Amino acid sequence: MTESGSMRAAVLSGRGQLTIDEHPLPRLRPDYVRIRVDVAGICGSDVSEFRHGPLLAPLESRHRITGHLxxxxxxxxxxxxxxAVGAEAAGVQIGWSVVSAASASCGHCSACRSGNGNRCPDYWAVGLQQDGGLAEYCDVPAGLCVPYDAAVLTADTAALAQPMAIAVHSMKQANISAGTRVAIVGIGGVGAFLLAAVNHLTDVAHILALDPAPDRRLVARTLGATETAGGDVDHEPDVDVVYEMSGTVAGLESAARLTRPGGTIVLTGLQNPDAVIGALLRDITLREITITGAKACVPADDMPDALAVLASRSDWSSVAPEVFALDRLRGLLDGSDQPDAAGIKLLFDPRARASRPATHGL
Ligand SMILES: [Zn+2]
Ligand SMILES: [Zn+2]
Incomplete structure (x- = not known):
């Protein structure tokens, strides 16, 4: 890598168009740091950008804040x-092991000033609205770098920190304590982490995990679910707090069916804006259920908890068993390639020529 050099990167150029190629390194901005990427994961939003996008990615019109086009x-x-550290980037040192929090905000609007940068009107994300980390190097605003202790977490486990922070933020949207009955609908890339977070950060004794996929219900057991069920659950409406992570109407119906009168539903899974949910909303009215939304995370609040949850268990292999060579990204996104081992998160090493088992625990 040189200031004028290039790097291998996964570049999205349009719907279904992704290449693993040499990509120019940008000039490092003064308030940015350059991260040599060890391991990068993908999530549902990457799959959506590839299959149905561009949705958030500024491929066709310039992004209002980042200027990316x-x-x-x-x-x-x-x-x-x-x-590398830019001339005006404070608080970060060369050689630090870091994770990127992805979520950038303006820092001075009323949402930002009240500690809710995720509600900032100028909110944007590294890797969605500006070049991201499925590459050998990634430049990010210095304030988004969160150091982690490499004596506690491997790079493979640390790559799970951003989705874990989303899960931690979601968890905090409801008041839960020892006696709270909790259900999580959808044990996917955020739901699985939410389960681990509730298990580690709270004293909740009863966690019901719902997912139609049997292998995900098995993962839920390893992460601390006390009860599991498929999608068409026949269950008493006695749950205090239900986290809806699937973003499906069926998931929302399950959530409403499980919630006790007066209970709370936290919506993290993004619903299709065209879905008709009138009957469901009527039911929610008649049983006085509280619905609250949860968006992204507040890095300063949620990332330390995320790293603590990741450090609380040595084996995340049921979630992320494998680290792939970047060349397999396209096939895994379009479905022509399948992971060798069952899991929930797909991780990539931008320098590896072959896939390898993930290393969790030191
Ligand atoms: Zn994501
Ligand atoms: Zn702001």
Whole structure:
């Protein structure tokens, strides 16, 4: 890598158009740091951009805040090592092991000032609206770098920190304590982490995990679910707090069916805006259920908890068993390639020529 050099990167240029190719390294901005990426994950939003996009990625029109226009390096979940620090970037040192929080905000609007940068009107994300971490290097605003202790977490586990922070933020949208009955609908890329977070950060004794996929229900057991069920659950409406993570109407129906009168539903899974949910909303009215939304995360509040949850268990292999060579990204996104081992998160090493088992625990 040189200031004028290039790097291998996964570049999205349009719907279904992704290449793993040499990509120019940008000039490092003064308030940015350059991260040498160790491991990067993908999530549902990357799959959506590839299959149905561009949705958030500014491939066709310039982004209002970042100024990005055109092909974009994907990747908003990654761990790495600080390789260079811009002249005005404070508080970060070369050689640090860091994770990127992805979520950037303006820092001075009323939402930002009250500690809710995720509600900032100028909110944007590294890897969705500016070049991301599915590459050998990624430049991010210095304030988004969160150091982690490489004596506690491997780079493979640390790459799970960003989705874990989303899960932690979602968890905090409801008041839960020892006696709260909790259900999680959808044990996917955020729901699985939410389960681990509730299990580690609270004293909740009863966690019901719902997912139609039997292998995900098995993962839920390893992460602390006390009860599991498929999608068409026949269950008493006695749950205090239900987290809807699936973003499906069926998931929302299950959530409403489980919630006790007066209970709370936290919506994190993004629903299709065209879905008709009138009957459901009527039911929610008649049983006085509270619905609250949860968006992204507040890095300063949620990332330390996310790293603590990741450090609380040595084996995340049921969630992320494998680290793939970047060349397999396209096939895994379009479905022509399948992971060798069952799991929930797909991780990539931008320098590896072959896939390898993930290393969790030191
Ligand atoms: Zn994501
Ligand atoms: Zn703001």
């Amino acid at each position: 055109g092909p974009l390096v994907l990747g908003h979940e990654f761990s790495g090592t600080v390789a």
